[in-house]
Amino acid sequence: xxxxxxxxxxxxxxxxxxxxxxxxxxxxxxxxxxxxxxxxxxxxxxxxxxxxxxxxxxxxxxxxxxxxxxxxxxxxxxxxxxxxxxxxxxxxxxxxxxxxxxxxxxxxxxxxxxxxxxxxxxxxxxxxxxxxxxxxxxxxxxxxxxxxxxxxxxxxxxxxxxxxxxxxxxxxxxxxxxxxxxxxxxxxxxxxxxxxxxxxxxxxxxxxxxxxxxxxxxxxxxxxxxxxxxxxxxxxxxxxxxxxxxxxxxxxxxxxxxxxxxxxxxxxxxxxxxxxxxxxxxxxxxxxxxxxxxxxxxxxxxxxxxxxxxxxxxxxxxxxxxxxxxxxxxxxxxxxxxxxxxxxxxxxxxxxxxxxxxxxxxxxxxxxxxxxxxxxxxxxxxxxxxxxxxxxxxxxxxxxxxxxxxxxxxxxxxxxxxxxxxxxxxxxxxxxxxxxxxxxxxxxxxxxxxxxxxxxxxxxxxxxxxxxxxxxxxxxxxxxxxxxxxxxxxxxxxxxxxxxxxxxxxxxxxxxxxxxxxxxxxxxxxxxxxxxxxxxx
Numbered sequence: 229x230x231x232x233x234x235x236x237x238x239x240x241x242x243x244x245x246x247x248x249x250x251x252x253x254x255x256x257x258x259x260x261x262x263x264x265x266x267x268x269x270x271x272x273x274x275x276x277x278x279x280x281x282x283x284x285x286x287x288x289x290x291x292x293x294x295x296x297x298x299x300x301x302x303x304x305x306x307x308x309x310x311x312x313x314x315x316x317x318x319x320x321x322x323x324x325x326x327x328x329x330x331x332x333x334x335x336x337x338x339x340x341x342x343x344x345x346x347x348x349x350x351x352x353x354x355x356x357x358x359x360x361x362x363x364x365x366x367x368x369x370x371x372x373x374x375x376x377x378x379x380x381x382x383x384x385x386x387x388x389x390x391x392x393x394x395x396x397x398x399x400x401x402x403x404x405x406x407x408x409x410x411x412x413x414x415x416x417x418x419x420x421x422x423x424x425x426x427x428x429x430x431x432x433x434x435x436x437x438x439x440x441x442x443x444x445x446x447x448x449x450x451x452x453x454x455x456x457x458x459x460x461x462x463x464x465x466x467x468x469x470x471x472x473x474x475x476x477x478x479x480x481x482x483x484x485x486x487x488x489x490x491x492x493x494x495x496x497x498x499x500x501x502x503x504x505x506x507x508x509x510x511x512x513x514x515x516x517x518x519x520x521x522x523x524x525x526x527x528x529x530x531x532x533x534x535x536x537x538x539x540x541x542x543x544x545x546x547x548x549x550x551x552x553x554x555x556x557x558x559x560x561x562x563x564x565x566x567x568x569x570x571x572x573x574x575x576x577x578x579x580x581x582x583x584x585x586x587x588x589x590x591x592x593x594x595x596x597x598x599x600x601x602x603x604x605x606x607x608x609x610x611x612x613x614x615x616x617x618x619x620x621x622x623x624x625x626x627x628x629x630x631x632x633x634x635x636x637x638x639x640x641x642x643x644x645x646x647x648x649x650x651x652x653x654x655x656x657x658x659x660x661x662x663x664x665x666x667x668x669x670x671x672x673x674x675x676x677x678x679x680x681x682x683x684x685x686x687x688x689x690x691x692x693x694x695x696x697x698x699x700x701x702x703x704x705x706x707x708x709x710x711x712x713x714x715x716x717x718x719x720x721x722x723x724x725x726x727x728x729x730x731x732x733x734x735x736x737x738x739x740x741x742x743x744x745x746x747x748x749x750x751x752x753x754x755x756x757x758x759x760x761x762x763x764x765x
Contacts (some may be wrong), residue, residue: 229286229287229288229291229292229308229475230286230287230288230289230295230296230307230308230309231267231284231285231305231306231307231308231625232253232254232283232284232285232287232305232326233284233305233434234282234304235249235250235253235282235283235285236272236280236281236282236283236285237249237280237281237286238278238279238280238281239271239279239281239389239390239538239541239543240281241281246264246266246283246285247261247264247345249366250264250285250287252273253305253347254287254289254298254299254305254334255287255298256295258292259290260289260290261287261288261289262286262287262288262289262290263287264285264286264288265285265286265287265582266283266284266285266424266633267283267284267286267308267424267426268283268284268424268426269281269284269383269425269426270282270425270426270427271426271543271544271686272284273425273534273544273547275537276435276534276535276536276537276538277536277537278536279538279544280335281425281543282518286308288356288469289344289646292548294732298595302342304508304692305420306320309404311404311407312625313403313404313405313407313411314549315341315344315345315757316345316760316761317345317374317736317760317761317763318345318755319345319346319347319348319763320345320482320758322380324487324488324489325347325348325349325350325452325487325488326342326349326350326487326489326490326491326759327349327350327351327477327485327487327489327490327491328342328349328350328351328352328385328490328493328597329335329352329353329459329477329490329491329493329494330351330352330353330491330492330493330494330495330498330736330738331351331352331353331355331383331385331386331387331443331453331455332385332386332388332493332737333386333492333734333736333745333746333747333748333749333752334386334491334734334736334737334738334742334748334751334752335351335353335386335491335493335735335752335753336385336386336439336442336617336645336749336750336752336754337409337412337494337748337749337750337756338491338735338753338755338756338759339451339752339754339756340412340756341352341447341571341753341756341757342451342756342759342760343377343446343449343450343451345715345756345760346448346449346450346451346735347759347760348449348451348646349446349451350452350454351377351446351450351451351452351453351454352454352477352479352485352699353382353383353384353453353454353455353457353459354377354382354383354384354457354459354480354498355377355378355379355382355383355384355385355454355455355594355713356378356384356387356455357384357440357443357455357530358383358384358385358436358439358646359381359436359440359492360378360634361378361382361383361384361385361389362436363399364378364379364383364640365379365380365390366397368380368574368576368637368665369439369570369573369574369664370396370523370664370665372516372636372638372665374576374577374579374637376577376578377456377458377580377755378640379575379576379577380482380574380575380576380577380585381495381498381575381577381626381711382495382498382577383455384439384453384486385435385439386495386748387495387496387497387578387585387711387737388435388744388745389432389435389439389746390573390575390585390587390626390747391432391567391585391586391588392431392565392566392568392570392586392587392588392592393429393431393434393435393588393745394408394427394428394429394431394565394744394745394746395409395413395422395428395429395430395589395606395745395746396426396713396746397428397747397750398745399746399747399750399754401750404734405750405753406750407423407469408753409598409746409749409750409753410423410746411423411430412442412454413430413438414438415441415445416438416439416441416442416445416580417434417437417438417441418430418434418438418533419434419590423515427548429588429590429592430590430647431588431589431590431591431592432587432588432589433508434590435436435591436471438487441720445732449763451531451561453482453483455482457479457480457481458479458480458501458594459478459479459480459501459504460478460479460480460504461477461478461504461508461553461656462474462476462477462478462485462504462505462508462510462729462732463475463476463477463478464509464589464729464744465742466509471730472509472728472729472730473488473500473729473730473731474488474489474490474730474732475487475488475634475732477490477590480524480650483645484660487731488731489730489731489733489759489763490732490733491733491735491747491750491752491756491759492505492718492732492733492734492735492738493735493736493737493739494736494738494739495512495736495740496711496713496714496737497577497711497738497757498738499578499619499622499623501736501738502616502716503616505532506615506616506716509728510714510718510726510728510731510734511718511719511726511728512616512718512719512734513615513620513716513719514607514611514615514616514617514618514715514716514717515667515713515715515716515717515740516604516605516606516607516613517712517713517715518564518600518602518603518604518605518709518712519602519605519617519621519622519625519676519677519680519708519709519710519712520561520564520600520601520603520680520684520707520708520709521584521599521600521601521602521604521676521684521705521706521708521709522584522585522586522599522600522601522663522674522705522706522707522709523598523600523644523703523704523705523706524572524596524597524598524659524661524662524702524704524705524706525596525597525598525659525697525698525700525704526595526596526597526659526717527546527547527568527592527594527595527596527597527602528546529567529597529696530547530549530597531545531547531696531699532696533547533549533695533696534548534549534695535698536545537673541737545549545568545592545645546568546569546592546593546597546669547568548566548568548596549563549566549599549695550562550563550566550638550693551563551691551695553686553690553691554653554685554689555682555683555686556681556686557682557683557686557695558701559603559604559679559683560603560604561603561683561684561687562600562604562684563587563599563600563685564599564600564601564602564603564709564712565585565599565600565712566586566597566598566599566600567586567587567588567592567597567598568588568597568601569588569589569591569592569593569594569595569596569597570586570587570589570592570593570594570596570598570662571586571587571588571594571596571598571662571663571664572584572585572586572639572662572663572706572736573586573587573664574639574660574663574664574763575636575711576626578623580627580630580635581623581626581627581629581630582626582629582630582633582638582639582640582707582708582758583629583708583710583711584636584639584647584663584707584709585709585710585711586598586599586600587666591764594662594676595660595662596659596660596662596717597681598662599642600709600712601677601684601687601688601705601709602709603677603680603683603684603738605618605621607715607716610691615646615716616715616716617715617718618715618716619715622710622711622715625664625675625676625677625710626661626708626710628674628675628706629675629708630673631675631705632670632671632672632675633668634668634760635655636663636665638647638666638668639663639666639667639668639706639707639761640667640668640670640672640674640675640703640706640707640708641653641656641663641667641668641669641670641672641702641705641706641707642670642671642672642704642705642707643656643657643669643702643705643707644688644699644700644702644703644704644705645700645701645702645705646671646701647672647673647684647685647688648685648688648699648701650670650673650687651671652670652671653669654668654669654703655669656669656751657698657701657702659702659704660704661704661706661727663706667704667706670706672708675707675708676708687693693744694758706758713737713740713743714737714738714740715741716740717734717739717740717741718734718738718739718740719734720734720739720741723758723762724754724755724758724759725758725762730761730762733755733758733759735751735752735753736748736752736755737756
């Protein structure tokens with residue numbers, strides 16, 4: 229089978245146009261084309277008056293070798309790559325079962341791969357099973373009641389469960405581990421379209437059922453889940469030569485779990501665990517992250533700005549955007565985790581603090597689009613020499629946001645026009661905020677760093693010139709967005725183990741090695757493989 233890439237057709241092309249374009253591109257007759265299957269479909273809307281669909285297609289032709297010879301110098305024609313996943317090891321009966329801390333995307337795939345290789349992993353999570361966790365999360369959104377151990381951040385499925393469910397990233401891997409992730413998701417109930425769409429997503433409701441299905445698969449393979457089990461301490465043995473090796477885990481229940489291979493997939497908001505690991509001497513360093521607000525526009529505005537007359541087209545769906553601006557104060561402002569047709573949600577995991585995030589369902593049919601509008605934080609500039617300085621920074625602004633919102637888990641919000649003018653909002657305009665449990669009109673400058681306020685005020689008019697309506701005075705800004713990524717990296721070596729603690733495998737977003745569902749899942753696979761190879765299997 230051959231893979232043909234960069235095949236471009238108009239948005240409104242008829243079905244027969246694709247096989248015709250394949251034949252024309254390969255210089256073959258229709259009789260020579262045996263079969264074609266769409267491998268990937270994207271759209272190019274740079275010219276919104278002439279939107280194009282861009283295909284990668286797998287084709288069977290009658291004389292494959294002749295076609296390959298004809299196009300041997302064409303990088304867009306070649307053999308279809310083999311994307312099948314091949315395990316790197318198989319368990320021969322290790323003395324101790326590997327332990328995975330965290331049941332988010334990274335921990336989920338680390339556990340799945342270990343189970344598929346026969347290692348019968350134990351998966352710990354401080355939160356609850358996904359459906360009970362969902363009830364607790366709605367408790368904050370509907371009743372302003374926070375459960376610090378079961379919320380948007382903690383529990384089965386991780387933070388990605390309450391998000392847009394984006395399944396694309398910029399990672400490059402010639403082993404096609406991202407394909408393994410997508411394939412497993414489809415097995416678990418995701419729509420098959422995620423295998424071909426250039427920017428696939430799932431949405432929260434589908435993620436819930438998928439997470440349950442994958443848990444059942446892991447358990448059927450001998451894996452074991454233990455929920456409401458927070459790890460509060462490490463048992464580390466230091467040898468005469470100075471080597472530190474993990475020997476076990478102390479749980480908040482008072483129980484002790486013996487373990488010499490541990491995957492640390494704790495997510496980007498396990499701040500108390502970060503502090504515990506640092507106190508235990510696990511090598512850590514400060515990592516850049518970003519903070520800012522969530523910004524909301526009517527989705528119809530974004531659709532028209534991006535797609536023109538084709539706004540609302542079923543193939544295109546709800547429009548997205550990605551924008552950035554380098555400011556005169558040396559900071560960068562950019563969009564983060566854009567959620568088309570979604571809502572802004574309460575994402576705190578600590579009492580007395582407000583943090584926001586964005587979420588969409590698979591349909592992406594809510595009234596508003598929302599995105600993080602965030603400013604990059606540089607540890608060397610903002611808190612030099614402190615590996616945990618980013619945590620303190622996040623907590624500081626989240627606490628001020630809690631007060632600005634009324635000390636009730638409502639979020640502080642402001643009309644964009646008022647923000648640019650430097651005056652507090654006393655009411656909101658035509659754009660209705662979606663944040664639950666509600667917003668308080670105020671001045672966002674009181675819960676953001678001065679440099680962030682200045683940078684966003686410079687960037688917003690620039691973005692308005694790029695996307696008409698982006699800087700409309702009634703656009704709503706809701707604070708604060710602080711959980712863009714982990715502010716800490718638990719450094720690991722080439723063997724993917726901690727630089728100074730043998731047997732400990734930092735992984736995913738919480739360890740500073742991923743950003744988003746797909747990259748976290750891929751990192752979970754890599755770490756599971758490294759763990760298996762460390763056992764000499």
